[in-house]
Amino acid sequence: DIVMTQSPDSLAVSLGERATINCKSSQSILYSSNNKNYLAWYQQKPGQPPKLLIYWATSRESGVPDRLSGSGSGTDFTLTISSLQAEDVAVYYCQQYYTTPLTFGGGTKVEI
Amino acid sequence: QVQLQESGPGLVKPSETLSLTCTVSGGSISSYFWSWIRQPPGKGLEWIGYIYYTGSTNYSPSLQGRVTISLDTSKNQFSLNLRSVIAADTAVYYCARSPPSVTTYSPFDFWGQGTLVTVSS
Helix, strand or coil: CCCEEEECCEEECCCCCCEEEEEEECCCCEECCCCEECEEEEEECCCCCCEEEEECCCEECCCCCCCEEEEEECCEEEEEECCCCHHHCEEEEEEECCCCCCEECCCEEEEC | CCEEEEECCCEECCCCCEEEEEEEECCCCCCCEEEEEEECCCCCCEEEEEEECCCCEEECCCCCCCEEEEEEHHHCEEEEEECCCCHHHCEEEEEEEECCCCCCCCCCCEECCCEEEEECC
């Protein structure tokens, strides 16, 4: 199985400041034939299902604010919230869809 | 807009079978992967398995042998059966959709609201 490791487990950021969440996969999730990283980011608020934010490591889902961005390749990835807003308080998960079993990181709780 | 809705018992006794159904509305069940994902209270997400609209399935090795996912295209529904449940199977169970992919797999773009299933006598 590909193990997804997120860090930190939680972080507190002031409104308007930058938040950075890291995700590391136990093996490369870069598919050589199309040069795409099979990595997604989700946001989960209390009592709600996860919401897809980013796919292919860097592509923003429709409607996701551009202050959220994804970067990285191979085994190391980052989700950045450039200027934290109150509505960004949530738990964020990375997920690899390179191979089954599909696996998620442990989650990072973002607080103000 | 596609919507997914889980339904089924909220309480299951140990050693019995957990059965849930996901009803898809606002779109066809064809041409997509349909997954079950669970989340124990206060913990992270675990993929259980998927069924493709053709009926082919793929299950997590950790649950292989206890899980069956089936499809009813006439009702736009897919279902989860998890046998011989234990307390550790207590979780919020989500159904989710993944678009088809030319290569391997794709992310979950639509999710149900989730349903809490408690395993207890």
